[in-house]
Amino acid sequence: MDQASSKLSPPSAPREFGFFVNGKSIPAGDRDIFERASPGHGVPVTRIPKCTPADLDAAVAAARAAFDDRRWSGLNGQARAAVLLKAGALIRERAEEIAYFETLENGKPISQARAEVGGCADMFEYASGLARSLHGDSFNNLGDGLFGIVTREPVGVVGLITPWNFPFLILCERVPYILASGCTIVAKPSEVTSATTLILAEILTEAGLPDGCMNVVTGSGSTIGQGLIEHVDVDMLSFTGSTAVGRRVVEAAGRTNFKKLGLELGGKNPQIVFADADLEDAADGVAFGIGFNTGQCCVSGSRLIVERSVADKFAQMVQDKFAKVRVGDPLDEATQVGAITTDAQNTTIMSYIEKGQAEGARLICGGEQLDMGRGQYIAPALFGDVTRDMAIAREEIFGPVLTIMPFDSVEEAIAIANDTVYGLAASVWTKNIDKALTVTRRVQAGRFWVNTTLAGGPELPLGGFKQSGWGREAGKYGVEEYTQIKSVHIEIGKRTPWIE
Numbered sequence: 001m002d003q004a005s006s007k008l009s010p011p012s013a014p015r016e017f018g019f020f021v022n023g024k025s026i027p028a029g030d031r032d033i034f035e036r037a038s039p040g041h042g043v044p045v046t047r048i049p050k051c052t053p054a055d056l057d058a059a060v061a062a063a064r065a066a067f068d069d070r071r072w073s074g075l076n077g078q079a080r081a082a083v084l085l086k087a088g089a090l091i092r093e094r095a096e097e098i099a100y101f102e103t104l105e106n107g108k109p110i111s112q113a114r115a116e117v118g119g120c121a122d123m124f125e126y127a128s129g130l131a132r133s134l135h136g137d138s139f140n141n142l143g144d145g146l147f148g149i150v151t152r153e154p155v156g157v158v159g160l161i162t163p164w165n166f167p168f169l170i171l172c173e174r175v176p177y178i179l180a181s182g183c184t185i186v187a188k189p190s191e192v193t194s195a196t197t198l199i200l201a202e203i204l205t206e207a208g209l210p211d212g213c214m215n216v217v218t219g220s221g222s223t224i225g226q227g228l229i230e231h232v233d234v235d236m237l238s239f240t241g242s243t244a245v246g247r248r249v250v251e252a253a254g255r256t257n258f259k260k261l262g263l264e265l266g267g268k269n270p271q272i273v274f275a276d277a278d279l280e281d282a283a284d285g286v287a288f289g290i291g292f293n294t295g296q297c298c299v300s301g302s303r304l305i306v307e308r309s310v311a312d313k314f315a316q317m318v319q320d321k322f323a324k325v326r327v328g329d330p331l332d333e334a335t336q337v338g339a340i341t342t343d344a345q346n347t348t349i350m351s352y353i354e355k356g357q358a359e360g361a362r363l364i365c366g367g368e369q370l371d372m373g374r375g376q377y378i379a380p381a382l383f384g385d386v387t388r389d390m391a392i393a394r395e396e397i398f399g400p401v402l403t404i405m406p407f408d409s410v411e412e413a414i415a416i417a418n419d420t421v422y423g424l425a426a427s428v429w430t431k432n433i434d435k436a437l438t439v440t441r442r443v444q445a446g447r448f449w450v451n452t453t454l455a456g457g458p459e460l461p462l463g464g465f466k467q468s469g470w471g472r473e474a475g476k477y478g479v480e481e482y483t484q485i486k487s488v489h490i491e492i493g494k495r496t497p498w499i500e
């Protein structure tokens with residue numbers, strides 16, 4: 001890669017990766033290989049082993065042994081924090097390499113990938129403090145004969161299944177918090193974006209994480225993923241992905257060992273724009289909310305709900321923004337919207353664009369496949385005349401497709417916003433504090449933005465209401481998710497006898 005130019009090139013040959021168990025990278029050997037082609041260029045960029053069920057068992061056994069002998073959970077918070085801080089520093093050192101492979105496998109713009117990697121280092125730095133400050137509670141009000149302590153203990157071996165839309169960011173919204181709690185990990189990245197998870201495993205070993213605490217198995221969801229969710233030696237499973245697979249995770253936990261679950265699933269997130277908003281800001285934010293990561297975010301603002309009096313004007317403003325957005329080669333620093341990550345996702349998005357028109361919605365702009373000579377690109381699409389019953393208004397498309405629905409009152413805006421099975425995120429744009437607070441309180445969503453969108457940081461938890469998931473990641477809540485609570489009752493002095 002030529003780092004001096006403003007446009008990097010894809011590699012001349014794909015990089016070979018091993019999977020990672022017990023502190024070591026294990027080469028593919030005679031295992032099958034998954035060769036990943038970059039969605040922006042169509043050239044092979046990585047070669048990843050397809051692990052076997054025996055590899056999965058070995059990874060879980062390594063994580064189990066590392067947890068059970070307390071080589072990590074038995075360290076004090078200062079020692080765990082030191083490893084996490086060092087990992088943050090190493091991520092910063094290898095930031096360019098991580099961003100490059102993130103862009104190659106995912107198709108996101110390199111400038112965005114770089115910013116995400118910086119955010120990931122920050123996650124480790126923040127979580128290092130939590131390794132030291134995690135604490136329980138005490139009860140000194142139980143009478144002179146009893147003292148109560150509530151301790152937090154790490155849950156144990158955590159299975160971590162991640163998707164392809166933010167392979168490194170979603171990983172780093174979880175790994176440092178899981179490690180801060182004292183748990184050990186078996187991660188299963190998406191088969192199309194495994195490279196940066198494998199790089200993180202190397203970094204953690206170099207940072208001093210004891211062997212066996214971070215293991216990575218690569219392969220398909222239906223074999224390795226399914227094996228992980230059913231594994232009886234896994235105590236907790238954190239899954240981020242589709243609602244359909246989320247359901248399988250719940251079923252598998254019920255059928256096997258009732259492992260604790262964290263689920264971050266789909267979204268159909270509203271962007272509510274009132275006539276009194278700064279419309280210029282709102283138009284920019286709405287375009288960003290659906291264009292960022294080609295709309296392949298669980299928190300993409302895919303439903304624009306706009307006050308009727310400004311609806312036409314605002315649609316034109318968003319259309320003007322879409323016309324200026326730079327869609328193109330993910331390795332070009334100027335690109336704002338890159339390639340669609342998988343062929344399957346490209347087909348899904350295009351079929352929704354057809355379906356929307358067949359259902360009677362009006363395609364105002366975009367929605368066409370862009371010919372960049374190679375790779376797969378879609379111009380951000382804007383749909384008007386959308387009704388609440390249409391598939392494009394109800395189902396997660398996971399692409400750059402924005403629907404517009406007008407409203408006449410605060411109540412109607414809230415009703416439309418909540419008319420979904422999901423509850424992941426929402427934004428409101430208004431300069432009126434009463435409207436902002438009423439909507440914030442009444443719209444069901446785990447993340448809420450007022451006069452902004454997609455903002456965040458390691459302090460603030462992530463997760464959804466309704467069918468968007470269970471539990472929270474990141475922030476102090478993120479560490480607490482990976483703990484069990486134990487109530488300790490301590491008798492003081494001589495026991496009052498039960499039998500005299």
Ligand code: TXE
Pocket residue numbers: 161162163164165188189190191219220221222224225226227229240241242243245246248264265266267297298345348396397398
């Ligand atoms: O997700 P999957 P896909 C949504 C989005 C997208 C759709 C399909 O709407 O169009 O899901 O994407 C692993 N047991 N989101 O098919 O299949 C899989 O290998 C255990 C929303 O890529 O859910 C990968 O590691 N694991 C979303 C992970 O699950 C299994 C992010 C996610 O893949 C498995 C991604 C199984 N049986 C997609 N089958 C978000 N909320 O951010 C697959 N996997």
